[in-house]
Amino acid sequence: MNGKRKGILFILLSAIGFFAYKMNGKVKKLKNVYDDCIAFTGKKITYDNEIFTGESMAVIFSGVEIDLTNALLQDEVNILDIHCEFSGVSIKVPKDWDIVLEGNSNKSEIEDKTSHLNDFVNNPKLIIKYNLSYSGVEIKN
Template identity: 35%
Template sequence: MMERSGNKRFYLGVVLIAIGGLLMLQRLNLIPWDLAEMLISWQMLLVAIGAISLMNGNRVWGVILIGLGVFFLLPEFIDVPREIRRLYWPFMLVLVGAALIYRQHGNRLHMPGGSVGKSFDEFDDFVIFGGREIFINSTNLKGGRSTSIFGGVEYDLRQATLAPEGAIVDCICVFGGTGIKVPLDWQVRNEITTIFGAFTDKRGDTFRHGQLDTSKTIVIKGITLFGGVEIKHV
């Protein structure tokens, strides 16, 4: 499971490096303006997110996002009649609706989501343009990885029991967020790197530091980029 998560983050890293590299070349005037405008566009963003989805097993949404990106890029290459261009957004709605119906009939995807239950000792979740609420009741929770891009995921760990050595949760939030509900006696250690993001512990007055059990420690690691991680009890 962790190997699959490593692949996911590898692909995300490649995409971010490619986008950053293109932006640098464009700023240095090393690529033609017309080409830069096409490559650094919301249409190509759809293609990139679709490619990530495909590589992570979300075939339906991956194909749809790539198809939409290419469809909206067509006017850059060919002269599309106005009558066809008027069908762009209705066509997109039909595609998204068809994908939702397909997903409802048993295809397990991570975008958008609902609520699921897990008894795994380790978890691995990847959410794009959607949200999931996940209840975990593991009796030996070791931690996991959570990646959210333009979406959010919330974990309810209040019925879980930590492994004797504690747990480590590695979060990546890019224009997204992760919420984690924990028991009152758990000690939470923040090791998040925030870039235009935030880490907040909203338990506030619902617990006293004297109630914390140092033998029950969960470490929150990772990075937030225009996103956030939130710890709470209710």
């Protein structure tokens, strides 16, 4: 390898190391705020006849699938708090749940594909609070 290639390789590896260092610090900060922190991986979370009491998670450079179709809500109103950066999240919910979306998105999309067949007056309510950057969230039945 000549000197110019070694220099380029050194700069490239230094940039990768700096990025890894910064991301590690960010993940540590998010772990102090959220119940679960998912970074650089994929994860499937399923509540199968389990009680869902609410959850908060940070998702960074990852993909997450949350299946709540067989979940039981502890209270009439429960909160799912999601922070996403460069990620994708898919959430499956029962048809009789009322879904309420609250949050901010930066160059991101949150899509509610649930069927709104009932008036949701006495149905269980799931509030999804979100903070998205370059991410996508899909809610479906």
